[in-house]
Amino acid sequence: MLYALMGLGLSLITGVLNIPNFAHGALFAVGAYFLVSVVGLLGNFWLGLLIAPIGVAILGLLIEFAGIRRLYAAGHDYQLLFTFGLALILNELIIVIWGPVGISHLPPAILRGGVDLGFTFYPKYRLFVMAMAGLLVVATWLFLEKTRYGAIMRAGIENKEMVSLLGIDIHKLFTLAFALGAYLAGIAGALTAPIRGLSPGMGVDMLGIAFVVVALGGLGNLLGAIAAGLIIGIAQAVVAAYWTEASTAVIFAVMAAVLLVRPQGLFGIR
Amino acid sequence: MRALTLLIAAIVLLPLAVRPAIASEIWIFAIFGLGLNLLLGYTGLLSFGQSTFFGSAAYVAGYLLKYYAIGIPLALGVGAGIGALSALLVGYLCVQRSGLYFIMLTFALNQLFYFIAYQWTSVTGGEDGMPGIPRPALFGVDLRDALHYYVLVSALFLLALWLMKRIVESPLGSILQAIRENEVRADALGYNAPRFRLAAFVIGGAFSGAAGVLYAMLFGIVPLEAIGFVFSGNVVFATLIGGSGSLYGPIIGSFVFIWLSESMSVMWARWPLLLGVAFVIVVLFFRGGVVEAWSRIWRFSKRTA
Amino acid sequence: MKRREILKIGAAAALGFPAIVRAQPKEVVMLGLWDQTGAFADVGPLNDRGMRMALEERGMKILGRPIKYITRDGATQAGTSTRRAEEAIDGEGARFMIGPWSSGVALAVSEVAKRKKVLHFFSGGTEDISGARCHRYSFQWAASPYTAAKTVVDNFMKANPKAKRWHLLVADYAFGWSVEKYIKEVGKTHGLEFVGADRHPLGEREFSNYVQKAAANKPDVVAMINFGGDAVAGAREIFNFGLTPKIPLIMSWSSGVEELIQLSPEIRENMWVGTNFYYTVDTPVAKAFVKNYRAKFGTPPGYAPSAAYSMTRLMLAGFDKAKSTEVQDVIKALEGIDVNDLLGKMHVDAATHQTLRPYFFLRCKTKSQMKEELDLATVIATGDTPLPKEYAACKDIGGF
Numbered sequence: 006m007l008y009a010l011m012g013l014g015l016s017l018i019t020g021v022l023n024i025p026n027f028a029h030g031a032l033f034a035v036g037a038y039f040l041v042s043v044v045g046l047l048g049n050f051w052l053g054l055l056i057a058p059i060g061v062a063i064l065g066l067l068i069e070f071a072g073i074r075r076l077y078a079a080g081h082d083y084q085l086l087f088t089f090g091l092a093l094i095l096n097e098l099i100i101v102i103w104g105p106v107g108i109s110h111l112p113p114a115i116l117r118g119g120v121d122l123g124f125t126f127y128p129k130y131r132l133f134v135m136a137m138a139g140l141l142v143v144a145t146w147l148f149l150e151k152t153r154y155g156a157i158m159r160a161g162i163e164n165k166e167m168v169s170l171l172g173i174d175i176h177k178l179f180t181l182a183f184a185l186g187a188y189l190a191g192i193a194g195a196l197t198a199p200i201r202g203l204s205p206g207m208g209v210d211m212l213g214i215a216f217v218v219v220a221l222g223g224l225g226n227l228l229g230a231i232a233a234g235l236i237i238g239i240a241q242a243v244v245a246a247y248w249t250e251a252s253t254a255v256i257f258a259v260m261a262a263v264l265l266v267r268p269q270g271l272f273g274i275r
Numbered sequence: 276m277r278a279l280t281l282l283i284a285a286i287v288l289l290p291l292a293v294r295p296a297i298a299s300e301i302w303i304f305a306i307f308g309l310g311l312n313l314l315l316g317y318t319g320l321l322s323f324g325q326s327t328f329f330g331s332a333a334y335v336a337g338y339l340l341k342y343y344a345i346g347i348p349l350a351l352g353v354g355a356g357i358g359a360l361s362a363l364l365v366g367y368l369c370v371q372r373s374g375l376y377f378i379m380l381t382f383a384l385n386q387l388f389y390f391i392a393y394q395w396t397s398v399t400g401g402e403d404g405m406p407g408i409p410r411p412a413l414f415g416v417d418l419r420d421a422l423h424y425y426v427l428v429s430a431l432f433l434l435a436l437w438l439m440k441r442i443v444e445s446p447l448g449s450i451l452q453a454i455r456e457n458e459v460r461a462d463a464l465g466y467n468a469p470r471f472r473l474a475a476f477v478i479g480g481a482f483s484g485a486a487g488v489l490y491a492m493l494f495g496i497v498p499l500e501a502i503g504f505v506f507s508g509n510v511v512f513a514t515l516i517g518g519s520g521s522l523y524g525p526i527i528g529s530f531v532f533i534w535l536s537e538s539m540s541v542m543w544a545r546w547p548l549l550l551g552v553a554f555v556i557v558v559l560f561f562r563g564g565v566v567e568a569w570s571r572i573w574r575f576s577k578r579t580a
Numbered sequence: 581m582k583r584r585e586i587l588k589i590g591a592a593a594a595l596g597f598p599a600i601v602r603a604q605p606k607e608v609v610m611l612g613l614w615d616q617t618g619a620f621a622d623v624g625p626l627n628d629r630g631m632r633m634a635l636e637e638r639g640m641k642i643l644g645r646p647i648k649y650i651t652r653d654g655a656t657q658a659g660t661s662t663r664r665a666e667e668a669i670d671g672e673g674a675r676f677m678i679g680p681w682s683s684g685v686a687l688a689v690s691e692v693a694k695r696k697k698v699l700h701f702f703s704g705g706t707e708d709i710s711g712a713r714c715h716r717y718s719f720q721w722a723a724s725p726y727t728a729a730k731t732v733v734d735n736f737m738k739a740n741p742k743a744k745r746w747h748l749l750v751a752d753y754a755f756g757w758s759v760e761k762y763i764k765e766v767g768k769t770h771g772l773e774f775v776g777a778d779r780h781p782l783g784e785r786e787f788s789n790y791v792q793k794a795a796a797n798k799p800d801v802v803a804m805i806n807f808g809g810d811a812v813a814g815a816r817e818i819f820n821f822g823l824t825p826k827i828p829l830i831m832s833w834s835s836g837v838e839e840l841i842q843l844s845p846e847i848r849e850n851m852w853v854g855t856n857f858y859y860t861v862d863t864p865v866a867k868a869f870v871k872n873y874r875a876k877f878g879t880p881p882g883y884a885p886s887a888a889y890s891m892t893r894l895m896l897a898g899f900d901k902a903k904s905t906e907v908q909d910v911i912k913a914l915e916g917i918d919v920n921d922l923l924g925k926m927h928v929d930a931a932t933h934q935t936l937r938p939y940f941f942l943r944c945k946t947k948s949q950m951k952e953e954l955d956l957a958t959v960i961a962t963g964d965t966p967l968p969k970e971y972a973a974c975k976d977i978g979g980f
Binding site: 100130206242245 | 617618621781783785786788789790793809812813816817820821842
Binding site: 407499 | 660685753754781
């Protein structure tokens with residue numbers, strides 16, 4: 006579920022802005038750390054969950070405004086260099102501000118402990134995360150499918166020139182898309198914090214997985230990203246039951262296999 | 276010829292300025308960069324997974340060096356061969372795509388190789404890496420002396436540079452650049468773009484593989500990082516910073532990058548922050564990398580002279 | 581072309597470091613290879629404390645010569661650690677090296693020690709440093725994984741004779757493999773059944789899959805062979821999924837205090853811990869060390885700083901015995917040395933460079949049993965059975 010969230014955010018950014026956002030993992034990590042800080046300040050997990058991703062979205066706005074804006078015509082190598090440099094900066098800033106040591110963050114009291122589901126005993130918090138992530142994915146999808154802004158965004162993925170010809174400010178669109186993508190990454194990070202604990206490098210693995218999800222789902226296909234995220238998540242859980250060590254490698258293997266047969270991804274149209 | 280003389284001067288002077296081990300590392304990284312730049316600068320392909328070839332070659336050659344006591348020429352041959360072979364594999368999957376897809380694919384396949392290397396602990400040592408890589412003697416010269424090894428490395432670098440120069444100035448080189456400029460046109464002229472891209476991949480992979488073997492012998496270990504995406508990123512950045520538009524760009528980039536990382540890392544643990552800032556600055560202001568920055572300063576000073 | 585050429589000269593010249601600052605000939609340079617980043621980022625600063633304390637006790641001098649103590653961040657990676665170690669040896673003249681913390685990285689660093697002929701002291705769970713990869717320059721401080729396994733398994737079984745079905749969760753690198761091997765060996769003598777053994781990467785934080793797999797095997801006990809952040813995350817997940825405290829959880833090679841304080845008392849219930857050092861150990865040196873450490877840093881020391889402290893002291897004892905600061909003299913002095921130090925009687929085996937000393941087995945206290953916040957566990961047993969000759973993989977420690 007989290008994978009779907011990350012994939013969706015990245016797909017949005019890569020689809021609308023057509024840039025490889027290598028800072029997506031770092032935004033994920035920032036979301037987690039923001040959560041810890043907000044909870045530390047305000048003492049309430051729910052407030053933290055509300056505020057932290059907004060913080061990341063604002064960060065995303067700033068990044069888009071200050072940097073990415075200038076790079077749309079620049080070519081992928083420079084966009085990559087920029088976002089990767091950004092990822093480095095964010096990573097190091099996290100270490101500077103919060104220290105290099107891993108932090109543990111416990112879930113809020115109501116969500117601690119587990120639930121006896123009969124066939125297995127499952128922690129309450131994980132169930133919450135699944136539900137929450139699912140909700141967010143649905144909400145985002147509804148936004149994209151049913152609202153005007155969403156339609157504009159999807160149109161922007163299909164054909165940027167057309168959209169700007171129709172009189173819509175393409176720059177606002179890009180900024181919004183980036184901020185939304187950042188928000189999704191941030192909230193994914195905030196949700197994950199109590200599960201995995203935090204460490205400065207936590208975004209790195211997520212970045213790889215997010216890219217796989219996007220590639221698998223088909224570049225620019227938002228629904229595809231959601232589906233791919235779910236598929237990857239399930240595949241990983243299944244493999245983990247039999248061959249735990251390979252559970253991360255399998256993600257990439259699946260992607261390679263699919264792309265060999267269908268280069269445009271499972272649902273890609275281009 | 277002027278460039279060559281200056282390069283030779285640099286090669287001779289460098290060990291006086293830094294430890295021979297760092298000097299060797301610079302030239303090895305430059306070879307790595309040359310391989311990448313054939314793809315990046317000349318063919319317009321941002322391969323974000325070059326460490327796949329670098330690392331695979333290092334592991335295979337390292338394994339043979341360690342357990343089968345092969346000699347250096349064979350090790351280098353194996354390295355280039357494995358580099359080329361893995362590039363063939365990866366390239367085949369990737370050249371059909373372009374743009375973002377291409378970048379993401381190279382990245383994801385790099386991760387796949389990384390995890391294979393990570394899991395296959397019986398062969399690669401996994402997390403611990405493959406230590407104990409020897410440096411056999413060559414023509415009776417003991418290469419365990421850092422300076423002797425440096426001589427070998429710099430000689431091989433010059434060879435690599437010469438080879439790359441020949442390649443880019445050959446018809447193949449022109450075709451690759453044509454494909455970069457305007458693929459449709461190149462296609463119309465009868466050049467099968469994917470096939471030539473694949474060729475670029477393989478050649479770039481061979482260079483990367485050779486660099487990988489030299490790296491393994493330099494440090495006596497094949498660390499897991501050598502096949503990781505950070506390494507892939509490093510060579511891309513070094514090349515871009517040096518300037519991907521020129522043959523010598525990767526060399527300058529290697530200098531800057533290795534020097535920065537070696538000296539900064541001892542002084543400040545958070546030096547990657549500066550590195551990230553450097554990337555951002557380069558992208559926003561100095562697209563052509565150091566080469567462009569320099570030429571701008573040069574032009575400016577000429578005007579005010 | 582002209583620009584490029586000048587640029588290249590410039591680059592070469594710019595690389596001219598100022599004259600490399602070499603240690604004065606009188607100084608003895610000691611390197612602490614401690615990780616500040618990477619999987620063991622939290623351990624590095626603790627190691628540094630221990631080593632520094634031991635050196636400062638001597639007034640930063642040994643045999644009348646000043647000691648220069650330098651540290652390098654190995655980043656918990658083999659490549660980075662070997663490079664930085666070499667740089668310290670070549671550039672700063674370091675001849676005595678302690679660290680790193682990760683066993684896998686240590687194997688690589690050990691090779692550097694051999695090549696550069698510097699004394700290398702290490703504490704970790706891999707048996708290879710004093711086993712298959714032994715050589716004259718490296719020394720192992722931690723108990724042999726065999727000793728650890730025997731102490732843990734024997735004493736656990738004494739308290740829980742019916743717990744025959746074991747599930748193992750192992751960190752997937754040198755340390756994990758060594759300890760796993762011996763737990764299984766010793767387990768055989770108790771008739772244990774190992775219903776599962778899963779390996780996880782170093783630095784893993786997502787343990788849900790592993791825990792669910794463990795639960796599916798319905799073990800009587802889960803034994804973790806991992807360390808630091810991994811152990812903490814694993815213990816927490818095992819608790820979250822309801823496995824403990826119903827069944828006992830063993831941390832076979834723990835850092836003691838440092839890990840335990842990160843867990844809540846509920847998680848620690850029914851936890852059994854094997855460790856190289858626990859702060860309630862009753863020796864004069866330990867008592868003084870714990871007192872000073874607590875005064876300086878507020879918490880009692882765990883395995884990490886104590887190991888660094890003890891290794892430094894042991895090394896300095898070697899200097900004292902050899903009455904020389906030459907690497908080879910100190911090595912010869914260390915071989916066979918007997919000290920009464922942090923852990924009580926300690927002896928360095930000349931043939932394998934393995935330190936023979938006690939290993940500790942603890943049982944964690946429940947909340948009601950804890951008299952104060954840091955009263956986490958009781959030492960219920962110690963073991964110091966050395967590795968039997970038939971397992972010894974170090975056949976010939978070699979020469980200089």
